Amino acid sequence: MADVAIIGGGIAGLWTALELLRAGASVTVFDGRRLGEGASTAAGGMLAPGAEGDGLAPAVQAFAIASRKAWTHAAADIENASGIDIGYADCGSLIIARDDAEAAALKAQCAQRFGAWLDSSALASTYPQLRHGLAGGAFVAGDACVDNRALIEALSAAVTQAGGTCAFGLGDVGVRVGGNRVLGVRAGGRNLDFPRVLLATGAWTSHVSIEGGSATDLPPVMPVKGQMGMIRVAALPMRELVWLGHTYLIPRRAGQLVLGATSEDAGFDPCISEGAVEKLADDARWLVPSLAGLPVVERWCGFRPATPDGLPVLGQTRVDGLYVASGQYRNGILFGPLVARTMAACISGKASAIDISAFDPKRFGPRHEH
Numbered sequence: 001m002a003d004v005a006i007i008g009g010g011i012a013g014l015w016t017a018l019e020l021l022r023a024g025a026s027v028t029v030f031d032g033r034r035l036g037e038g039a040s041t042a043a044g045g046m047l048a049p050g051a052e053g054d055g056l057a058p059a060v061q062a063f064a065i066a067s068r069k070a071w072t073h074a075a076a077d078i079e080n081a082s083g084i085d086i087g088y089a090d091c092g093s094l095i096i097a098r099d100d101a102e103a104a105a106l107k108a109q110c111a112q113r114f115g116a117w118l119d120s121s122a123l124a125s126t127y128p129q130l131r132h133g134l135a136g137g138a139f140v141a142g143d144a145c146v147d148n149r150a151l152i153e154a155l156s157a158a159v160t161q162a163g164g165t166c167a168f169g170l171g172d173v174g175v176r177v178g179g180n181r182v183l184g185v186r187a188g189g190r191n192l193d194f195p196r197v198l199l200a201t202g203a204w205t206s207h208v209s210i211e212g213g214s215a216t217d218l219p220p221v222m223p224v225k226g227q228m229g230m231i232r233v234a235a236l237p238m239r240e241l242v243w244l245g246h247t248y249l250i251p252r253r254a255g256q257l258v259l260g261a262t263s264e265d266a267g268f269d270p271c272i273s274e275g276a277v278e279k280l281a282d283d284a285r286w287l288v289p290s291l292a293g294l295p296v297v298e299r300w301c302g303f304r305p306a307t308p309d310g311l312p313v314l315g316q317t318r319v320d321g322l323y324v325a326s327g328q329y330r331n332g333i334l335f336g337p338l339v340a341r342t343m344a345a346c347i348s349g350k351a352s353a354i355d356i357s358a359f360d361p362k363r364f365g366p367r368h369e370h
C-alpha cells in the first residue's frame with residue numbers, strides 16, 4: 001500500500017498508524033507538539049459506555065459499546081507490542097445518588113439500562129469508606145479504565161517498533177491539495193508528498209491549513225476545555241470509577257486519585273483555575289472523608305474535540321485522499337481501538353467492520369467563511 005501521512009500524534013493518530021503498519025502500509029505520524037501534549041494525555045482514561053452512555057445518539061452508543069468490547073483484547077495487544085504496562089483495569093463504575101430525587105432517577109436508569117442498584121444501607125455496607133447518609137448508588141460492571149498517559153507512550157513505542165516514523169515537535173503541519181486531490185503535507189518548512197493524509201488533529205481539526213484547497217472542506221470541530229487535578233493517597237479508597245454529579249474520581253496506579261473534570265466553552269485558553277480544580281477536590285473530600293486535608297498535587301487541562309451534532313467525524317473528506325478522525329468529544333480514549341480499526345479500513349479501501357456512515361465528515365456540507 002502507498003504511503004500514509006497522519007497529522008496528530010494522539011490516540012487516534014497513533015493507533016490508526018499501528019493498524020495501517022500491520023496491514024503493510026508505510027506510515028509517518030507528524031505532530032506539531034511533543035508527544036503527549038494533546039487531549040489524549042490530559043484525559044481521565046475512563047472506558048465507560050455505561051456511566052457515560054446516557055444521552056449519546058444511538059449510533060454513538062453502539063460505537064461506544066463495540067469499542068469497549070474491543071478494549072479487552074486491545075489492551076493486552078498494546079502491552080505486548082510495546083512492553084509497557086498501560087494500567088488497564090476492569091474496575092466498573094459506581095454512580096452516587098446524593099438525595100432522594102437523584103436516587104429515583106438513577107434507580108429507574110438501572111432498571112432500563114445497566115447496573116445493580118444499591119440502596120442507602122447496601123451502599124454504606126459495601127463501601128464503608130464513603131460518607132454516611134447517601135441515598136444510594138448504581139454499580140455498572142462493564143466500565144473500565146486505562147492509564148492514558150502510559151497508553152500514549154506505549155502506542156508511540158509500538159508504532160516505532162512496527163516500522164513507523166514519528167516526526168514530532170515540528171510546529172503546525174499543513175495539508176497540500178491540488179485539483180481536489182491530496183498531494184501531501186507541509187512540515188517543518190518542507191513539502192512532502194503523500195497520496196493519503198489523515199487528520200487526527202483533535203480539537204484543532206478545523207484550524208489545519210490547507211494549501212491549494214479550502215478550509216471549508218474540513219468539518220467543524222470545536223474545543224471544549226476540561227480541567228482536572230490529582231490527589232496522592234497512601235492507599236486508593238476504592239478500585240471503581242466513582243461518579244458524583246459532574247465530578248468523577250479515577251483510581252490510578254501509585255496512589256494517584258485523578259479528579260475530573262470541568263467542561264468549558266473557553267476556546268484554547270490554557271489557563272488552569274485553582275478554584276475550578278479545588279471544587280472537584282472538595283466534592284471528592286465530601287464523598288470520601290479520609291481524603292480530608294489531602295492537597296491537590298497536580299493540575300492540568302485539555303481540549304475535547306466536539307462537533308455541532310455530537311457525533312464523531314470519521315472518514316474521507318471532499319478532497320480525494322484526505323481523511324479525518326476527530327470529534328470523539330468526551331470518549332476518545334474509549335473509542336481508541338475502534339477508531340483505529342475503522343479508519344485503517346477506510347484508508348485501505350476496505351469495508352469497515354462497523355457501519356460508520358453516520359459519522360461521515362461530508363455530512364456538514366461545505367462551510368462558507370464570512
Ligand SMILES: Cc1cc2nc3c(=O)[nH]c(=O)nc-3n(C[C@H](O)[C@H](O)[C@H](O)COP(=O)(O)OP(=O)(O)OC[C@H]3O[C@@H](n4cnc5c(N)ncnc54)[C@H](O)[C@@H]3O)c2cc1C
Nearest residue numbers: 010012032038039040044045046173202226331332333334
Ligand atoms: C479533561 C479531559 C478528560 C477526558 N477524559 C476522557 C475519559 O476519561 N475517557 C475518554 O474516553 N475520553 C476522555 N476525554 C476525551 C479524549 O481525551 C479525546 O476525545 C481524545 O483524546 C481525542 O484524541 P485525538 O487523538 O483525536 O486528539 P489529541 O489527543 O488532542 O491529539 C491531537 C494531536 O494533533 C496535534 N495537532 C493538531 N493540529 C496539528 C497541526 N496542524 N500540525 C501538527 N499537529 C497538530 C496536536 O498537537 C495533538 O497532539 C477527555 C478529554 C479531556 C480534555
